[in-house]
Amino acid sequence: MGRRDSLFVRACLGRDVERHPIWFMRQAGRYLPKYREIKGNMNILDLQMNPELSSDITVLPVRELGVDAAILYSDIMVPVRAAGYNVRIEEDVGPVVDTGISENDVGLMHEFECKSDAPYVIDNITLTRSKLDDDIPIIGFSAGPFTMLSYLFEGRPSRTFERCRDVAKNDPDLWDEAMRGAVDLISEYLNAQIGAGVDAVQIFDSWAGLLGPDFYSRYVKMYTKMVFSSLPDGIPKIHFSAKNSFMLRDFADTGCNVMSLDHDTDLRTAMEYLGNSMAIQGNLSPDIARIGGNEMRIATERILDGMRGVSRFVFNLGHGVLRDTDPENLKQVVRMVKCRGISD
Ligand code: CP3
Numbered sequence: 001m002g003r004r005d006s007l008f009v010r011a012c013l014g015r016d017v018e019r020h021p022i023w024f025m026r027q028a029g030r031y032l033p034k035y036r037e038i039k040g041n042m043n044i045l046d047l048q049m050n051p052e053l054s055s056d057i058t059v060l061p062v063r064e065l066g067v068d069a070a071i072l073y074s075d076i077m078v079p080v081r082a083a084g085y086n087v088r089i090e091e092d093v094g095p096v097v098d099t100g101i102s103e104n105d106v107g108l109m110h111e112f113e114c115k116s117d118a119p120y121v122i123d124n125i126t127l128t129r130s131k132l133d134d135d136i137p138i139i140g141f142s143a144g145p146f147t148m149l150s151y152l153f154e155g156r157p158s159r160t161f162e163r164c165r166d167v168a169k170n171d172p173d174l175w176d177e178a179m180r181g182a183v184d185l186i187s188e189y190l191n192a193q194i195g196a197g198v199d200a201v202q203i204f205d206s207w208a209g210l211l212g213p214d215f216y217s218r219y220v221k222m223y224t225k226m227v228f229s230s231l232p233d234g235i236p237k238i239h240f241s242a243k244n245s246f247m248l249r250d251f252a253d254t255g256c257n258v259m260s261l262d263h264d265t266d267l268r269t270a271m272e273y274l275g276n277s278m279a280i281q282g283n284l285s286p287d288i289a290r291i292g293g294n295e296m297r298i299a300t301e302r303i304l305d306g307m308r309g310v311s312r313f314v315f316n317l318g319h320g321v322l323r324d325t326d327p328e329n330l331k332q333v334v335r336m337v338k339c340r341g342i343s344d
Contacts, residue, residue, distance in 0.1 A: 003137045006135050007135075008068050011314050012238070012258045012281075013257070014276075014277075017311045018342060019338065022314070022334055023067040023068055023070075024065070024067065024321050025240070025317055025319060028058060030323045031322070031323055032060060032327055034060055038057060044089055045075065048073075051120050051123035051126075055073075057073040058138070067334060069137050069138070070136055070137070070139065072139065076095075076147065079114070079189045082114075083108045083109055083185060084108045085105070093156065094157040096155065096156045097151055100152065100155050102174075106177050108181075109178075109181030109182055112188055112189070114188055114192030121189075121193065125198060137199035138197065139201065140193030140194065142204070143206075144208060145179050146179075146208050147205045147207050148186065150164055153167060161210070180223070183223050183230075186227050191232075194232065199235065199236075201231065201238065203239050208244075210242075212247075216250055224239075238259075238281060239254055239256035240281075241262070244261070252278055257278060258281055258314065259278050260282055261283045261318065263288075263318025263319070265282065267282060267283055278312075281313070281314040281316045284318065285317070285318055286317045289322070289330060290325045292326060292332070296329060297336070300336050301336070
C-alpha cells in the first residue's frame with residue numbers, strides 16, 4: 001500500500017478505514033530525550049538548515065511512539081527567516097522579530113522562492129521519505145497568513161494583537177498588502193513541500209481563534225482561503241486553530257477538508273455541525289496527556305467512544321505536546337487507539 005492510500009490520508013479524505021489513525025501536533029520536540037540529544041545547544045532555525053539531522057528528528061516520533069504520520073521537523077518561522085526577515089526563536093518565549101514590518105519590506109514575502117531560499121526544507125522532505133516506510137505519510141505545514149503576520153507586526157508572541165488590529169482598521173492598504181504577501185509566501189512554500197513529496201498539509205493558524213468572528217471574517221478569512229485554493233485537489237488540507245469552538249463555520253469556509261479541533265470543543269457536536277464533507281482531527285487535552293494515568297485513559301476512551309464508526313476522524317491532541325510530557329504517556333495513547341477497530 002502506497003502512502004497516498006495510507007490510513008491517515010484515507011481518514012482525512014473520508015474513505016474507508018479499519019481503525020482511526022493517530023499522530024500528535026508537536027510530536028517532534030523537546031519532550032523526547034533523543035531530540036534533546038540531537039539538538040544539543042543548536043537553535044531550531046539553525047538545526048533546520050541541516051537536512052540530515054532534521055530528517056532524523058522528523059522520523060523520531062514514528063519510531064519511538066508508533067504514530068501513523070510524520071510531521072516535518074521545522075517551524076512556522078523558517079520560511080519567514082528564509083525570506084529575509086530578522087527572526088529568532090527565544091527559548092521559552094517563541095518567535096521574536098527585531099524589525100517589524102513596513103510597506104517597504106512586504107516585498108520580501110512576494111519574492112520568497114523555496115527552492116533557492118530554503119532548499120534544506122526540500123532536502124529534509126526527500127531524506128525523510130527515504131528513511132520512512134512507504135505506508136507512513138509526511139505532513140507538511142505552514143503558519144496561516146494571520147498567525148505568521150502576527151509575529152511580524154507584534155514583534156513577539158501576543159494574545160491581544162493590538163498592532164494587527166490597529167493596522168487592519170487604520171491602514172487597510174498596508175494590511176492587505178502584507179496579507180497578500182503572506183499568501184504568496186505560504187502558497188509557494190506549501191506547493192514546494194507538496195512537490196517534494198509531502199502527502200498532506202496543515203495550516204497552523206493557531207491564534208486566529210482569539211480574534212473573534214467579526215475581525216476574522218472581515219480581515220483574515222479571505223486570505224487563508226486564497227492559500228488553500230492555491231493547493232492541488234485530492235490531498236488532505238488541515239486547518240488548525242486553538243480556541244476555535246465558536247468560529248467553526250468561518251474556519252470551515254476556508255477551503256480545508258480536515259478541521260483540527262482543540263480540547264475545548266466537543267467532537268461529536270462539532271462533527272454534526274460541520275457535516276459530512278469535513279473530516280475532523282483532535283482533541284485530547286495536552287495537559288491531560290502530560291498528567292497521564294487514569295485520567296488520560298478515561299479521556300482517550302471517551303474520544304474513541306464518541307468517534308465509534310466515524311471513518312473521517314484522526315486522533316490527535318487539541319494543541320501541541322507539552323514539554324514535560326512523559327513519552328510513555330503518548331505511547332500508551334497510541335496503543336489504545338491502535339487496538340480499537342473503527343466499529344469497536
Ligand atoms: O509538530 C511538530 O513536531 C513539528 C514541528 C513544529 C515546531 N513548531 C517545532 C518547534 C511545528 C508544527 C511548529 C509550529 C509552531 N511554531 C506553531 C504553531 C503550532 C502551535 O503550537 O500553535 C507556533 C505558534 C510556533 C512558534 C514557536 N516556535 C513557539 C511558540 C516555540 C516554542 C518556544 C519555547 O521555547 O517554548 C517555537 C520553537 C519550537 N518549534 C520548538 C520546536 C520543537 C521548541 C524549541 C526548540 O526545540 O528549539
